[in-house]
Amino acid sequence: MSYLDFQELWKNRLSKCFVPDGEDPLAYLKKQSVAGLNRKYGERWNENKDIKARLEYELNKIIDLEMDGFYLALGDIVSYAKSNDILISPGCGAIPGSLVAYCLGITDVDPMKYNLLMDRFLSQKQESQTGCRIEPEIGGSQRLTDYVIEKYGKGILKLLEGLDITFRDLDEVSIIKETLRNISDRTSQSVDFSMINYDDIGVFNLINSDGIMDTKSLRELLSDGVAKGIEVKSMEDLIARLSLNRPGLEERCAEYIKNKNNPDGIHYECPEVESILAPTYGCIVYNEQIMQILTVLGGFSPEESNLVRRGMSKRKMLFNETARHDFIKGNHEKGIAGCVANGISETMATKVFDDIWTAAIYGFNKSHATAYALLTYRLAWLKHYYREDYMVAVESVKIIHGQ
Secondary structure: OOHHHHHHHHHHHHHHHHOOOOOOHHHHHHHHHHHHHHHHHOOOHHHOHHHHHHHHHHHHHHHHOOOHHHHHHHHHHHHHHHHOOOOEOOOOOOHHHOHHHHHOOOOOOOOOOOOOOHHHOOOOOOOOOOOEEEOEOOOHHHHHHHHHHHHHOOHHHHHHHHHOEEEOOOHHHHHHHHHHHHHHHHHOOOOOOOOOOOOOHHHHHHHHOOOOOOOHHHHHHHOOOHHHHOOOOOHHHHHHHHHHOOOOOHHHHHHHHHHHHOHHHOOOOOHHHHHHHHHHOOOOOEHHHHHHHHHHOOOOOHHHHHHHHHHHHOOOHHHHHHHHHHHHHOEOOOOEOOOHHHOOOHHHHHHHHHHHHHHOOOOEOHHHHHHHHHHHHHHHHHHHHOHHHHHHHHHHHHHHOOO
């Protein structure tokens, strides 16, 4: 079934399952988002112009695309998981770029802190329907599937497949769950990941020394690839290492390492580029950076920047030449100012466009990488501070798999 089928079902029946009696679904979504902002940022969040504008922008887009049902459905499933002791990962895919998803508790990733973009997840002009994968502990996928069937009926699964909402168990989430249980049983204390230090040099040293290679996925992500030489000293380093650890990126990794070790030698074409690429030492690593360059320098809308990024990644030459012209000289009909009108020389703009054209083929989804960096950091943090409890959890997961 298509997304239109879901929308019809949503209007006729499903909205009543997610929204208290007498409340309008859109008003309820807004209310829940504001409540989430109060929890995440404190009640003075509305004094922050960036957060306030971002919330308004996302809610307007969700309303325009009639995606309120999608968000409330995800929020309901995740809420059920949390209230029934089913641990899930911090997030997956592009949805961690959404502030509303963070506010609703769908993800644990703060998109404002890590400079993530909602438009990487949700766009009016994207070619395929957006989706989301929920990653619970071992056995959690079946429990969540059973919940969805029991509450909404078996037919909803086809609609969820049409929306591309899927479940996948993760060993790493089970290790965290078992470690937390072991800590609680032994000390009667609990760990709140929202309160731990995410800039702990001891945790980073453990990651750098290959001390967290306790599952196949962790070994593939951190040890067996071309980015192993990137020393992690911050969360941004960890996100970059996970993003660059892919075949064919040896040259890019070498450039990142060289620039990281010699920041005085980094050359930026202009201050606007520096503000975008400084976290990755002058290297274009992420899809989001390409989109930001198109938006900040060229005057593209967020929507248009994602469309251009997609076209670049597919190496559409005709599309590329049109985008190059618009980026440098603008396009009045599309409302694109262009670099020249923004005070950037044509020579400089040409060089920047060539750089993002090259990067588009390997640029990674930072939203996805950030969620996995948080998951990795939490595992390393637990092993660093609660090694015995952690190792018992690792062995328990191995037993589940018959290893």
